[in-house]
Amino acid sequence: MERLLIRGGHRLQGTVQICGAKNAALPQIAASLLSAEPLTLTNMPDVVDVHTMVRLMTHYGVTSTRDSSSVTLKADGARNVEAPYDIVRRMRATLLVLGPLVARFGAARVSLPGGCAIGARPVDLHLKALAVLGATIDLDGGYIVAKAPNGLAGGRIVFGSPSIGATQTALMAATLAKGESEIMNAAREPEVVDLAACLAAMGAQIEGAGTHRIRVQGGQALHAGRHEIVPDRIEAGTYAIAAAITGGHLELTGARLEHLSAVGEALEAAGVRLWPTDRWLMVARDGALRGIDIVTEPYPGFPTDLQAQFMALMTIADGASMIRETVFENRFMHVPELGRLGANITLQGTSALVRGVKALKGAPVMATDLRASVCLVLAGLAAGGETAVSRIYHLDRGYEALDRKLVRCGADIRRVPE
Numbered sequence: 001m002e003r004l005l006i007r008g009g010h011r012l013q014g015t016v017q018i019c020g021a022k023n024a025a026l027p028q029i030a031a032s033l034l035s036a037e038p039l040t041l042t043n044m045p046d047v048v049d050v051h052t053m054v055r056l057m058t059h060y061g062v063t064s065t066r067d068s069s070s071v072t073l074k075a076d077g078a079r080n081v082e083a084p085y086d087i088v089r090r091m092r093a094t095l096l097v098l099g100p101l102v103a104r105f106g107a108a109r110v111s112l113p114g115g116c117a118i119g120a121r122p123v124d125l126h127l128k129a130l131a132v133l134g135a136t137i138d139l140d141g142g143y144i145v146a147k148a149p150n151g152l153a154g155g156r157i158v159f160g161s162p163s164i165g166a167t168q169t170a171l172m173a174a175t176l177a178k179g180e181s182e183i184m185n186a187a188r189e190p191e192v193v194d195l196a197a198c199l200a201a202m203g204a205q206i207e208g209a210g211t212h213r214i215r216v217q218g219g220q221a222l223h224a225g226r227h228e229i230v231p232d233r234i235e236a237g238t239y240a241i242a243a244a245i246t247g248g249h250l251e252l253t254g255a256r257l258e259h260l261s262a263v264g265e266a267l268e269a270a271g272v273r274l275w276p277t278d279r280w281l282m283v284a285r286d287g288a289l290r291g292i293d294i295v296t297e298p299y300p301g302f303p304t305d306l307q308a309q310f311m312a313l314m315t316i317a318d319g320a321s322m323i324r325e326t327v328f329e330n331r332f333m334h335v336p337e338l339g340r341l342g343a344n345i346t347l348q349g350t351s352a353l354v355r356g357v358k359a360l361k362g363a364p365v366m367a368t369d370l371r372a373s374v375c376l377v378l379a380g381l382a383a384g385g386e387t388a389v390s391r392i393y394h395l396d397r398g399y400e401a402l403d404r405k406l407v408r409c410g411a412d413i414r415r416v417p418e
């Protein structure tokens with residue numbers, strides 16, 4: 001295992017290339033199972049979760065070839081086997097193979113994903129979507145057993161609450177379900193829109209992606225496709241906060257401010273300047289930081305995946321900030337770790353009251369999940385002295401070369417064995 005040693009206090013200056021979105025790449029890799037013809041995905045991020053997903057595909061007999069940031073997946077020889085628990089237990093997103101397997105092969109046996117640090121993360125909405133499309137669903141010894149021997153048929157899926165993953169399961173399955181499907185109360189995130197664009201490149205007929213109502217004309221076999229993965233709005237938001245927390249100035253190449261509107265608003269209210277150009281997003285902070293309140297919500301609201309990072313920023317703001325987490329029930333594991341750096345945070349149910357302090361002080365801290373780990377790196381960039389962040393395997397799951405990118409902008413970070 002490795003850890004990061006960070007000596008804080010350096011204002012970041014420079015350019016950061018934003019990668020393709022991990023959370024867009026994962027469902028699109030699963031979508032390769034929908035067709036016997038090749039799917040080429042470009043702008044693929046080089047992160048552990050993507051490697052895990054590709055490894056799972058090869059387990060199903062999908063061949064993959066990688067050429068720099070482009071991956072071609074071919075599922076002509078795919079076979080419908082059981083996903084090994086050893087791979088599935090590592091990543092909840094492996095559940096995204098369920099819809100494509102049932103749609104393509106008429107059956108699937110996929111391990112229930114364990115819970116995870118940030119919450120129980122049930123799968124009922126995924127299963128409901130497949131049942132509406134005609135699959136029978138049983139649970140057998142920790143496995144989901146889905147069957148549709150006569151194939152899937154179009155139907156009207158109405159989600160009680162928006163779910164990105166369940167919307168993606170429904171979308172992928174509906175492309176091969178005979179007839180028209182409708183997905184009501186669909187998630188509107190850019191990663192859902194990007195999956196729809198990828199499926200359309202494969203020949204799917206989809207309308208309304210990005211709105212609450214998506215319609216799919218399904219049943220035709222999908223053909224070869226090529227798609228460029230959308231830039232990662234969460235990575236971009238993370239680096240915007242890195243500029244803000246160090247009082248620096250970063251140019252985020254490839255970042256799209258329209259995918260970060262709620263975050264941009266919050267950062268500007270806190271005293272950060274953002275200005276988009278046609279190729280990048282400039283972020284700078286040279287004045288005081290103001291404490292402001294935020295509530296995490298489904299898109300286009302403030303994303304839960306940037307809550308921990310924004311909290312790190314608020315720990316050194318003037319005044320107080322109330323941060324309410326409405327998406328996951330346990331996404332405050334970073335709070336005690338921030339406390340070890342001298343942050344003043346009081347938890348009240350699903351809200352955290354952050355009282356800004358003059359400065360944080362470096363200390364050893366431990367990462368618990370992907371976004372909590374990057375929150376601690378951000379706090380370390382601002383803290384006096386040395387901060388040691390351990391268990392950074394969490395970080396490598398979703399951020400490509402984060403420490404190298406920050407060092408290139410003037411951060412003092414070393415990756416050392418634990």
Ligand code: EPZ
Nearest residue numbers: 023093121122123124125126163164165166305327328370
């Ligand atoms: C996606 O997870 C992301 N993962 C998560 O990113 C992100 O935090 C989350 O969306 C919310 O934005 C990927 O895209 C691979 P949901 P997902 O289904 O799809 C409940 C990261 O850090 N729910 O939108 O699993 C669920 O418990 C990861 O990159 C059900 O009740 O999220 C949660 O409270 C962490 N039943 C809410 O919906 C279901 O069947 C939103 O979850 C499914 C979800």
